[in-house]
Amino acid sequence: MKRFFEVENSNIGEEFQGVSQSIVKPGPGGEITIETPAHLFKAEFVRDGSDLVLKNNGADDIQIVDYFAQSNPADLVASNGARLTGETVEKLAGPMAPGQYAQAGQGVGGEPIGQVETVQGGAQVQRADGTVQDLVEGMKVFQNDVVSTADGGKLSVTFLDGTIFTLAANSRMVLDELVYSPEGDDNSATFSLIEGGFVFVAGQVAKTGEMEVSTPSATMGIRGTTVSAFIGTVDGVLALTVTLLEDFDGSGTGVVQLFDLSGNLITTITATDSKWVVPLEGQEPYEVARTDADDASDQEIISDAADAFAQAYTRVGNGQNFVEQNSTSSTPSPTVNDEPSTLDGNDINDGGSTTEGEGGSDGGGGDTSGSGQNTAPVVTPDDPTELDTNTAPETNNAPEAPNTQVETDDDNSVSGA
Numbered sequence: 001m002k003r004f005f006e007v008e009n010s011n012i013g014e015e016f017q018g019v020s021q022s023i024v025k026p027g028p029g030g031e032i033t034i035e036t037p038a039h040l041f042k043a044e045f046v047r048d049g050s051d052l053v054l055k056n057n058g059a060d061d062i063q064i065v066d067y068f069a070q071s072n073p074a075d076l077v078a079s080n081g082a083r084l085t086g087e088t089v090e091k092l093a094g095p096m097a098p099g100q101y102a103q104a105g106q107g108v109g110g111e112p113i114g115q116v117e118t119v120q121g122g123a124q125v126q127r128a129d130g131t132v133q134d135l136v137e138g139m140k141v142f143q144n145d146v147v148s149t150a151d152g153g154k155l156s157v158t159f160l161d162g163t164i165f166t167l168a169a170n171s172r173m174v175l176d177e178l179v180y181s182p183e184g185d186d187n188s189a190t191f192s193l194i195e196g197g198f199v200f201v202a203g204q205v206a207k208t209g210e211m212e213v214s215t216p217s218a219t220m221g222i223r224g225t226t227v228s229a230f231i232g233t234v235d236g237v238l239a240l241t242v243t244l245l246e247d248f249d250g251s252g253t254g255v256v257q258l259f260d261l262s263g264n265l266i267t268t269i270t271a272t273d274s275k276w277v278v279p280l281e282g283q284e285p286y287e288v289a290r291t292d293a294d295d296a297s298d299q300e301i302i303s304d305a306a307d308a309f310a311q312a313y314t315r316v317g318n319g320q321n322f323v324e325q326n327s328t329s330s331t332p333s334p335t336v337n338d339e340p341s342t343l344d345g346n347d348i349n350d351g352g353s354t355t356e357g358e359g360g361s362d363g364g365g366g367d368t369s370g371s372g373q374n375t376a377p378v379v380t381p382d383d384p385t386e387l388d389t390n391t392a393p394e395t396n397n398a399p400e401a402p403n404t405q406v407e408t409d410d411d412n413s414v415s416g417a
Contacts, residue, residue, distance in 0.1 A: 171196025225254020
């Protein structure tokens, strides 16, 4: 059963449960509020003409009439203020007329900003033109792409500046922007995490500009560090969980600044023995000590992220690039699909994890030889991040067994506001 709403409406509430068609009165600010956060942040976003349809497994569709008829579509917010911006919603829903075929190796966002480092199980990309493709190693990603993993899938993506994102199963993120010049001091990167489990390693943008990682309930600012983030169920409540990790190069840890959606500093995270939880359902953020169960839950995604880190940085140390701009050999034939990229219906659940708490182990089926917070440092070549960025080093002599540590600069603050 579908429930219909006008775009000006800002109150989609319990009073309309079971009603086939309802009109909701406008509210202040022009925002559209979805009372159940999971029905927003775990939804499949479908464009139906000028309407937006939110599809959730086991729940009624929510259809917002003429949502895309507005020049600037409204933000969608949960009852406590956690939100997806109208711009992000547009990217998740795709264009009015999705492209049926994509030329191999081509994207609609100009030059690629990253490439798939590792992939296992189901993982897809929705291009800005609406085309959906299955991801394989070496495949390029572009600005405004939406990447996602299905049940049992996992994915690592390396970007031009050496930033690496690893996604667990049932995860989804938007590659909003990456502007990077090796000689620049005003570089920028913006990524939006929608749901699931993530580990990301900051590259040069975090040292030479601003890197913003947004979520439905908070924004992260980093200082050249490694971070775990999970958007899922914690103690029965949908929440963002953030943990600072030891850097894979053995250099120690950095700093994570956590901001609310108004740009106010929630906390500065400097320790790895605790995690911060920012609920999406009306509670105050809080800190809690990490447990052995947390470490076990995160073990697989941390191991996957460390493997991707070692592979990418060893490649650069061997005379190649983080992103091979002219390589298309790993680009598959496109998947013909006029639907937005989404997770399987069985993947839309309340937590995306078999362990209540942090959900980093969702990747499933991979090497679990990692060791959570105490993962041994990854052996890497001499500081590839200090190379002329995506340009290969002048020497072609690959180290037989690189065993030096990558130096990192942890003193460059990034605003998360």
